[in-house]
Amino acid sequence: MFALEINGLQKVYKNRMHALKGVDLQVRNGDFFALLGPNGAGKSTIIGIVSSLVRKTGGKVKVFNHDMDISLNEAKSCLGVVPQEVNFSQWESCLEIVLNQAGYYGIPRKLAGERAEKYFTQLGLWEKRNDKSRTLSGGMKRRLMIARALMHEPRLLILDEPTAGVDVELRRSMWIFLQQINQTGTTIVLTTHYLEEAENLCKNIAIIDKGKIIEDTTMKALLSKLGTQSYVLDLAQSCTTIPAPNQFNLRQTDPLTLEADITRDQNINELFLYLSTAGINIASMRNKSNRLEELFIRLLNDKNPPGN
Amino acid sequence: MGYHRIITAFLTIIIKEVTRFVRIWGQTILPPAVSMTLYFIIFGSLIGPKIGQMGGFAYMEFIAPGIIMMSVINNSYANVVSSFFGAKFQRHIEEMLIAPIPDFVILAGYVFGGVARGLVVGLVVTIVALFFTHLHIHSYAVVISIITLTSMVFSLGGFINAVYARNFDDVSIIPTFVLTPLTYLGGVFYSIDMLPEFWQGVSRFNPILYMVNAFRYGILGVADINIFHAFAIILLFISGLTTFALVLLRRGIGLKS
Incomplete structure (x- = not known):
C-alpha cells in the first residue's frame, strides 16, 4: 500500500x-x-x-x-x-x-x-x-x-x-x-x-x-548517475610533486592537501594503491562537494539548459 | 471522526477560546465594565433625573437593560472576530484546518467562545448596574434566552467578518460603521415612541431594536415591539448566518488558497 x-x-x-x-x-x-x-x-x-x-x-x-x-x-x-x-x-x-x-x-x-x-x-x-x-x-x-x-x-x-x-x-x-x-x-x-x-x-x-x-x-x-566524484585528501606529510601517470587528475591545493577525481570506471582502492606506491600517506579524506547537490544542479540544468 | 472525538475537539476549541479571553481579561472584561460604569454615571445619574421617567420607569432603570445588551452584543462580536482573525493572521488556524474536525464543530466552538464572553461581560455589567439601580427580573426565561440567542447572532457575525478580513482595518470597519450605529439607534437610550412616526417605521428595520427591547421586556416587562417577533427575527438571523458561515468554511473562503 x-x-x-x-x-x-x-x-x-x-x-x-x-x-x-x-x-x-x-x-x-x-x-x-x-x-x-x-x-x-x-x-x-x-x-x-x-x-x-x-x-x-x-x-x-x-x-x-x-x-x-x-x-x-x-x-x-x-x-x-x-x-x-x-x-x-x-x-x-x-x-x-x-x-x-x-x-x-x-x-x-x-x-x-x-x-x-x-x-x-x-x-x-x-x-x-x-x-x-x-x-x-x-x-x-x-x-x-x-x-x-x-x-x-x-x-x-x-x-x-x-x-x-x-x-x-x-x-x-x-x-x-x-x-x-x-x-x-x-x-x-x-x-x-x-x-x-x-x-x-x-x-x-x-x-x-x-x-x-x-x-x-x-x-x-x-x-549512481554521478559519473565522477571529487575527493579532498588531507596528507600526513607534505608532498611537493605529483607522481606520473596522473590517472586520477590529482592536483595540489596546498602542501598538505590533494584533490582527486574518481570516475565510474575507477574505484577508491586504486587511488589508495597509487598514492601508497608513490609514498604519499593520507591522514583523512572527504567528498569535495555534496554528491546529491552536484546531481541536483545537473538535473535542473539538463531540463532547463542555460540560455533557455 | 466518531462522536467522542467530535466532543473532544469541540471542548478543546471551547477551552482554548475561554482561556484566551480570560487570560487577557484586562482587554476583554475590564474595559466594558469601566465604559458601562461611565454610561450609568453620565446618562443615568447626571442626565437621567432631568429626563424623568421613560416607559413608566426611572431613566436609569430604563437604560440599564439596553446598556447590558449593548455590552453583550459588542463583546460577543469582538471576541470571535479578533480570535478567529488572530488565528488566521498568525496562521495557527491551520492547526484546526488540517485536523479532521467537521466545519460545524469549528464554527460551534468559536460561537460558544463568543457567547461565553458575551455572558461573562453581561454579568459583570449587570453587577455594575446594581450599584446604580434596582433591577427586578420580569421573566428569567426571556432574559436568559434572549441574551444567549443575541450573543449567538453576533458571534456568528464576528466569525463571518473574520473569515473575510484581510487586515486589522477589516476587523474594525463593521463594529465601527454598522454595529455601533445600529446599537445606538436600537433603543438603548430611548423608547422609539419618542420618534416621529416615519422614524419609528425605519427603526423597525433595525434588528438590534428587537433584541434590546426583548431583553428590556425580560427585565422590566415593557417593550416597544412584539416579543414573539423578536424571537422569530433572532432565530432567522441565527439560521441564515450559520448557513452562510458553514458555506464559507466549506469553500475555504479566506482560509485556503
Whole structure:
C-alpha cells in the first residue's frame, strides 16, 4: 500500500500561476522520502494540497488509500504536517499548543499529556513546556512543530524544510530523532534545501521543477548517475610533486592537501594503491562537494539548459 | 471522526477560546465594565433625573437593560472576530484546518467562545448596574434566552467578518460603521415612541431594536415591539448566518488558497 499516492495533480492559482502541471508521485508505506526542488518548484503547493490547506485544480490525492475527495477526514487522521513557517499561537505555552492539537484529533487530555511528555522529552523541550511559545529559539520552535505534528501519532509525517535555520548540532540530533520515528513505522516525506540531509536520511527521492516531477527514483540509483566524484585528501606529510601517470587528475591545493577525481570506471582502492606506491600517506579524506547537490544542479540544468 | 472525538475537539476549541479571553481579561472584561460604569454615571445619574421617567420607569432603570445588551452584543462580536482573525493572521488556524474536525464543530466552538464572553461581560455589567439601580427580573426565561440567542447572532457575525478580513482595518470597519450605529439607534437610550412616526417605521428595520427591547421586556416587562417577533427575527438571523458561515468554511473562503 502507498502511504501517499498523487495522480495528475494540477494547481493553478488565482493569479494564473500554473504551480503544478500534472504531478504523479507514490510514496511507499514506511519510506523516508525526499521531495527536492528549487524555490517555487511546487513542493509547498503539493504539501499544501495534501494537508488540505490549498485547493487543487485537478488530479487525485490518496493518503493510505483514503481518497481526499471522498474520505477527507480519514485521510487527515493519518497525516501529520510540519510546515515551513511557524504557525502556532505566540501567546500559548508549548504544552497548551500540543494539547490543543491532540484535542483537535479527538485525543483525550490524559493520553495527550502522556504523549506530550514523551515527545517533549525526546525533543529536549520538556523544561520549556510551560514557557510561552514566542520565547523559544528558532530551533526550539521547529522542534515544537515536530512534537505537535506527532501528537496524534500519524502514519504519514510530512516535513517542509524542518531544519531550515537550525544549527548543525541540532540538525544532526533532529536527523536521529526522525530516523527513530521512521524506524517505528511512520512514513516520512521530507522537503529540504540541505541536500546532504536528503542524502543521509532518505531512501527514495523525487525532484520537482516548474511544477513537474523530473526525477523519481531511489537515492542509490540517483547517486549512481554521478559519473565522477571529487575527493579532498588531507596528507600526513607534505608532498611537493605529483607522481606520473596522473590517472586520477590529482592536483595540489596546498602542501598538505590533494584533490582527486574518481570516475565510474575507477574505484577508491586504486587511488589508495597509487598514492601508497608513490609514498604519499593520507591522514583523512572527504567528498569535495555534496554528491546529491552536484546531481541536483545537473538535473535542473539538463531540463532547463542555460540560455533557455 | 466518531462522536467522542467530535466532543473532544469541540471542548478543546471551547477551552482554548475561554482561556484566551480570560487570560487577557484586562482587554476583554475590564474595559466594558469601566465604559458601562461611565454610561450609568453620565446618562443615568447626571442626565437621567432631568429626563424623568421613560416607559413608566426611572431613566436609569430604563437604560440599564439596553446598556447590558449593548455590552453583550459588542463583546460577543469582538471576541470571535479578533480570535478567529488572530488565528488566521498568525496562521495557527491551520492547526484546526488540517485536523479532521467537521466545519460545524469549528464554527460551534468559536460561537460558544463568543457567547461565553458575551455572558461573562453581561454579568459583570449587570453587577455594575446594581450599584446604580434596582433591577427586578420580569421573566428569567426571556432574559436568559434572549441574551444567549443575541450573543449567538453576533458571534456568528464576528466569525463571518473574520473569515473575510484581510487586515486589522477589516476587523474594525463593521463594529465601527454598522454595529455601533445600529446599537445606538436600537433603543438603548430611548423608547422609539419618542420618534416621529416615519422614524419609528425605519427603526423597525433595525434588528438590534428587537433584541434590546426583548431583553428590556425580560427585565422590566415593557417593550416597544412584539416579543414573539423578536424571537422569530433572532432565530432567522441565527439560521441564515450559520448557513452562510458553514458555506464559507466549506469553500475555504479566506482560509485556503
